[in-house]
Amino acid sequence: MQQLPTIFIIGFYLSSVALTHTQESCHVNDVGCQLPEDQIILKTKEQSESWMSAFMDQFETLKNFLFGEPSWNEDRAREDKFNEEMSFGMDEDLMIKYAQSLASSMLEGEQLKVFTKAATEVLMQREDKDADGGIIDDYSDFIYPPVKKIIPHKVGHVQHKELGVGPPAKLITKSLNPPLFEIPNFLSDEQCDHIIKMSEKKGLKESTMFQPKDRTLAGNNKGIERVSYMSFLTGKDIDKSLLNTIHERAADLLDIPKEVVQWSEHLAIGMYNPGGHYYAHLDSNEDNNGVPCCFQKLCYDHDLNEVDYIDCCRMCRYATLLYYLSDVEEGGETAFPLADLTLNEMLNKESTHWQNLTETCHEASVVIKPEKGKAILWYNHFIDRNGYITNVDKRSFHGGCDVIRGQKWIATNWISTPLYQHRHWASKYREKFYEYMRTEDPVQMDHA
């Protein structure tokens, strides 16, 4: 147990920073940056929470400073090392207790009471919920990597990002809530064509939309309708080096470990003919009495009907990365009717047909035109300060407007990540993914 001495080192470090550095302003992620005075003088619960959050951020920086960045490599030995390193970061309850004791040396009276209450609430939220049956793997020494979000800055903001493989990405901010980006030419024409060819080879099925019968998802998912064809491409249906390239580019783009992408659902291909559309819906599910995430639990085992399915697991798609595989002559836009709306503006929409995109596509706050190779990225969930998902962001409602002329092809890469209390559970796609990767490549690109 090396944790206690380390905590003391950090404690000493933080205290000395607190005593010696009184910068007017600095970024909280900078080592040596001291928490602003107004966050230490706690008047409200919000303030104490923001203090705690700043503390946790600073703690991350300190941890990296002391131990270096954890490595996210594929081979087992490194994974073990990573787990070892992460087991330090894992003990955050201890951290909060430490924060409390640090606070008690700096705060007094009412301020200390408020802080202690907030810290206790955070601790209570972290209590692990009971594990259900059907869980894939529960490792005490495994931690699902945490995730983060790209900062959107402001609508119209352009940022360039170097990716490990292929050309850099140009991200254009389309909305702040949810953070939504357009990324032109994320895939090449050849890559798009290959994916379409492989889906045609595998065969597409008329889409059946999974819709709960006696429950409305996320408050209001009524009126959902979908007219399209779809198929899932697994590792054995697609050129492996291409799949690998897509995973790598997606991970670098999102700034998350490649494993999180590899262990998510298979690439979902969608095809829409004229008249085809998909009304505004959410990609992920709100908490439902603590049911586990679908990517961490097997629910297909027992011929469940849809209503039971939703009691078995819920979608935890923290981000959606959607690739346009074709141009569309007319129509087929992706619309976000609630993006960047205030709560009042959302409430005002309630009596309208905002989910029916046949009718209201062009009234949506963000409408994106399909272009071959372009990707769009948005976040469906809020995440906690540890990098695990919390609630669904309702402003991520989106859908496909009617195709007027031409054919629309898309591929969707849903990125799933667990709840904090389920961070020790593996993904059910993990083993399958490695299995596909070990088998011989049945299809290859450039075999014209």
Ligand SMILES: *[C@@H]1O[C@H](CO)[C@@H](O)[C@H](O)[C@H]1NC(C)=O
């Ligand atoms: C959506 O709007 C169109 C055009 O107004 C209408 O024809 C269609 O029936 C509506 N769909 C639903 C499910 O209400």
